Amino acid sequence: MSELPTVSLRACTADDLDVLFSIAADLDTWEERNPSAPAPLTRERFDARLAAATDGNTSQDTVNFVVDVDGSAVGSVELFGHDSFARHAEVGISLVPEARGRGLGTAAIIQLVEFGFSRCNLRRIHLQAIASNTGAIRAYEKAGFVIEGRQRQHAWVRGAYEDIVLMGILRSETFVH
Numbered sequence: 487m488s489e490l491p492t493v494s495l496r497a498c499t500a501d502d503l504d505v506l507f508s509i510a511a512d513l514d515t516w517e518e519r520n521p522s523a524p525a526p527l528t529r530e531r532f533d534a535r536l537a538a539a540t541d542g543n544t545s546q547d548t549v550n551f552v553v554d555v556d557g558s559a560v561g562s563v564e565l566f567g568h569d570s571f572a573r574h575a576e577v578g579i580s581l582v583p584e585a586r587g588r589g590l591g592t593a594a595i596i597q598l599v600e601f602g603f604s605r606c607n608l609r610r611i612h613l614q615a616i617a618s619n620t621g622a623i624r625a626y627e628k629a630g631f632v633i634e635g636r637q638r639q640h641a642w643v644r645g646a647y648e649d650i651v652l653m654g655i656l657r658s659e660t661f662v663h
């Protein structure tokens with residue numbers, strides 16, 4: 487693998503909110519595998535969602551990081567849906583369009599996977615991607631995920647049904663023991 491750029495994962499600050507809102511409100515990268523309907527997102531709704539998360543009204547086990555490059559937020563990455571018995575969780579990531587295709591996503595995923603295994607004591611991390619999202623699937627593969635299955639025509643994506651690709655990585659497949 488060619489050398490990856492430097493990114494850091496850190497907590498969100500008030501200065502990051504404009505960038506995170508721009509990602510959340512970007513319908514072009516709307517995640518159709520999400521069961522809620524695509525709809526424009528107002529800043530008020532985004533702020534209310536954030537306040538609810540901060541107040542602890544959403545799942546306590548979601549771990550959210552801002553992806554930082556040279557002091558600026560370029561996206562966010564998260565672990566959610568923790569299963570404390572089977573010790574697995576799902577990963578999600580989104581970068582601003584200008585930051586994509588430069589290895590930053592792969593670098594951030596690798597760091598989150600390490601955090602999940604070595605800090606959260608997970609033994610498996612998984613995700614779902616739309617089959618046509620070849621960039622995301624490739625970035626996850628570069629971070630060590632393998633394709634585990636496929637849900638045929640499971641998503642309605644901008645005018646066509648698409649398969650959902652299921653991917654996962656086991657702790658035993660990494661250097662974390």
Ligand SMILES: CC(C)(COP(=O)(O)OP(=O)(O)OC[C@H]1O[C@@H](n2cnc3c(N)ncnc32)[C@H](O)[C@@H]1OP(=O)(O)O)[C@@H](O)C(=O)NCCC(=O)NCCS
Nearest residue numbers: 579580581586587588589590591592615620621622624625
């Ligand atoms: C998915 C995402 C996080 C990937 O991060 P990224 O920084 O763009 O990806 P990287 O540059 O690290 O790696 C992408 C890899 O896929 C390849 N790739 C990118 N677009 C591709 C395409 N359309 N077809 C084939 N390969 C593609 C790149 O060439 C690179 O592989 P390489 O290093 O072997 O050349 C980012 O693109 C993003 O935020 N997309 C929008 C949100 C999203 O789709 N999230 C994931 C939902 S599952």
